[in-house]
Amino acid sequence: MTPTQLADAVLAATRAALTGLGLDPALVPAAAGVERPRNPEHGDYASTIAMQLARSAGVAPRTLAQAVSAKLVEFPGVAAVDVAGPGFLNIRLDVSAIGEVARVVVSDGSNYGRSTSLAGGKLNLEYVSANPTGPIHIGGVRWAAVGDALTRLFRATGADVTTEYYFNDAGAQIDRFAMSLLASARGEPVPEDGYVGGYINDIASAIVGKQPTALELPEDQALEVFRTEGVRLMFDDVKSxxxxxxxxxxxFFNEQTLHARGELDAALARLIEEGHVYKADGATWVRTTAFGDDKDRVIVKSNGQWGYFAGDCAYYLDKRRRGFDKVAIILGADHHGYVGRLRAMAACFGDDPDKNIEIIIGQMVNLIKDGEQLKMSKRAGTLVTLREIIDMLGVDAARYALARYSIDSTIDLDLDLWTRQSNENPIFYVQYAHARIASLLRNAKELGITRGDDYDPGLLSHEKERDLLRSLGEFPGVVQMAAELREPHRVARYLEDLASTYHKFYDSCRVLPRADEQASDLTRARLWLAEAARIVFVNGLWLLGVSAPERM
Structure with missing residues (x-):
């Protein structure tokens, strides 16, 4: 019996208990969780549903708990239910009921942990979206790891999600980028507010190599060549x-598309129609303060040029026109001020900010090497880049490390720790647990031992076996919670706990027979358990975009 199945049984027992007490069974919620108690002596699982419903049902919590207990104990697989304190339900399962978890995991395979809890509606998830004026630096790397993990979690829980990268190929930053490239190609100093670094020289050389006559063109034409080619080369590098x-x-959405299709004009017209636009000081403003923003926003500057807010408005409308019910954006902490303005923007268009837009704010990353903070990239002349992170840590360690922490906490990433081949390194610890299982299963195959189809879950009665089974049963709930709360770090922390639980099981329960022994039904049952653990490690690591190596 998995926690999900037990939760369903608790709900059914509660409805029956309310009916028996002459109360309305419709008071029972659509879902109720069961949790593993901190003290194993209290049982396998616990529920607080009686205390949650007591007030609305008009009955004492303990009275309701006793009624639920009497109904729940009648369910197959439930060995005993004790009522503790003011109304806690402490539930004990039959050994065979707990053992069924392994059968469910092996049967579901790569689908174990998946659900339809977030099904319905279309979601657009935008993340990274760094301007194509340089390589992605460490802040963007975190959003790449977290954004991709969130995407996998959303899809694993039934969400219809489209991922999007918005690149700004217009404006002052791109102008400075083009001037920096042209100056490098001419061998001149980079403009004071320009971009520096080896990558600027590389791109400038590539442009000259492709168009050697570019330097002979008039200034405006030369700048246009370096702008167009520079953005293309830089963005090709970002994508690769x-x-x-x-x-x-x-x-990959190009800002120029909005300008070419007249979508900024359309957005302004829509805001005028909604009655949220006014003129002041020669500029055109949107009255976003009416919807909680800290100040009104300029949409057309006094010089007639579009304000940055105009692009935000047009891009949001474009996404909504493409059929997305919710627009979600991951932004760094330095963009915290965007939350109010973007929510107000959605409201100005008649949308519900709580329903149609979601801003996920994440904190920054500090890289630590030899006890000192790494600040600069040797290649880019800026913060450490994605390619440098890959070179220093490798893809698996980098992705795991960046997704392992709550997005709203700053990370001090110790490069020495994350490259260490020891159990102190979380990714090594988790991947080693999977490799250990893979080795065990290879050895079993070499001995001609298979788990077979005749699985007896009642044989897995050892305390460490039950701990592992309960841990495996928690995985679907972890996935659902991580998706709903936008917290992929929950998966990483779960995997580390699972690795610890598996190692304790392996050290306490011999799986394969010794040389003079024959394989038994217990051997085969433990192979089922090992295979179930392997599947969960693979599924969990996949959610983080990390491999599950079979040898280390």
């Missing part, structure tokens, strides 16, 4: 590096 990191986007 992201692909190397295991991150693929469904859509």
């Amino acid at each position: 590096t992201l692909a190397e990191f295991g991150v693929q986007f469904d859509v």
Whole structure:
């Protein structure tokens, strides 16, 4: 019996208990969780449903708990239910009922942990979206790891999600980028507010190599060549590096598209129609303060040029027109001020900010090497880049490390720790657990031992076996919670706990027979358990975009 199955049984027992007490069974919620108690002596699982419902049902919590207990104990697989304190339900399962978890995991295979809990509606998830003026630096690397993990979690829980990368190929930053490239190609100093680093020289050389006459063109034409070719080469590098990191986007959206299609004009017209636009000081403003923003936003500057907010409005409308019910964006902590303005923007268009837009704010990353903070990239002349992170840590360690921490906490990433081949390194610890299982299963195959189809879950009665089974049963709930709360780090922490639980099982329960022994039904049952653990490690690591090596 998995925790999900037990939760369903608790709900059914509660409805029956309410009916027996002459109360309305419709008071029972659609879902109720069961948890493993901190003290194993209290049982296999616990539920607080009686205390949750007591007030609305108009009955004492302990009275309701006793009624639920009497009904729940009648369910197959439930050995005993004790009522503790004010109304806790402490539930003990039959040994065979707990053992059924392994059968469920092996039967479901790669689908174990998946659900339809987030099915319904279309979601657009935008992340990274760094301007094509330089390589992706460490902040963007974190959003790449977290964004891709969130995408996998959303899809594993039934969400219809499209991932998108928005690149700004217009504006002052791109102008400075083009001037920096042209100056490098001419052998001149980079403009004071320009871009520096070896990558600028590389791109400038590539452009000259492709178009050697570019330097002979008039200034404005030369700048246009270096702008167009520079953005293309830089963005090609960004996309190839992201692909190397295991991150693929469904859509790469070009800001110029909005201008070419007149979508900024359309957005302004829509805001005028909604009655949220006014003129002041020669500029055109949107009254976003009416919807909680800290100040109104300029959409057309006094010089007649579009304000940055205009692009935000047009891009949001474009996504909504493409059929997305919710627009979600991952932004760094330095963009915290965007939350109010983007929510207000959605409201200005008549949308519900709580329903149609979601801003996920993440904190920054500090890289630590030899006890000192790494600040600069040797190649880019800026923060450490994605390609450098890959070179220093490898894809698996980098992705795991960046997704392992809550997105709203700053990370101090110790490069020495994350490259260490020891159990102190979390990714090594988790991957080693999988490799250990793979080795065990290879040895079993070499001995001609298979788990077979005749699995007896009642044989797995050892305390460490039950601990492992309960841990495996928690995986679907972890996946669902990680997706709903936008917290992929929950998967990483679960995997580390699972690795610890598996190692304790392996050290306490011999799986394969010794040389003078024959394989028994217990041998085969433990092979079922090992295979179930292997599947969960593979599924969990996949959610983080990390491999599950069979040898280490």
